[in-house]
Amino acid sequence: MQTIFIEGLQVPTLIGVYDWERTQETVLIVDLQINAHLEAAMKSDDVADTINYAAVAETVKQVGKDAQFELLEALGNAIIEAVCARFDLYKIVLRIEKPGILPDANKVGITISHEVETNA
Numbered sequence: 001m002q003t004i005f006i007e008g009l010q011v012p013t014l015i016g017v018y019d020w021e022r023t024q025e026t027v028l029i030v031d032l033q034i035n036a037h038l039e040a041a042m043k044s045d046d047v048a049d050t051i052n053y054a055a056v057a058e059t060v061k062q063v064g065k066d067a068q069f070e071l072l073e074a075l076g077n078a079i080i081e082a083v084c085a086r087f088d089l090y091k092i093v094l095r096i097e098k099p100g101i102l103p104d105a106n107k108v109g110i111t112i113s114h115e116v117e118t119n120a
Ligand SMILES: Nc1nc2c(c(=O)[nH]1)N=C([C@H](O)[C@@H](O)CO)CN2
Pocket: 015, 016, 017, 018, 021, 070, 071, 072, 073, 098, 101
């Protein structure tokens, strides 16, 4: 099993519990770790044999564009559902940061780990 990661992806989205957060999009910072079998691409050197991280990033940004959640937890769940539906993976660890929102804190956020159920 190998890992693909994306760090520091900027994801604009409408998010927040309070009215003042819902007048404009917030740019969230997303990190993703995906565990998958990459052996085929390691041998073939063909992007068709792997999880294209550009396509993952595009999927995450599209979820953000379409979403209007209040909570980071709900957005995280939507991102995980979209990525798992599109890519063949075993585990995903998602971290979403919301910078500069709390006084006296650089950033707040969540981390969600999700393992895909297999029939094996
Ligand atoms: N666990 C969470 N707590 C809070 C969230 C959240 O998404 N998850 N959001 C907010 C507000 O929208 C925040 O950004 C401003 O106070 C508060 N707590």
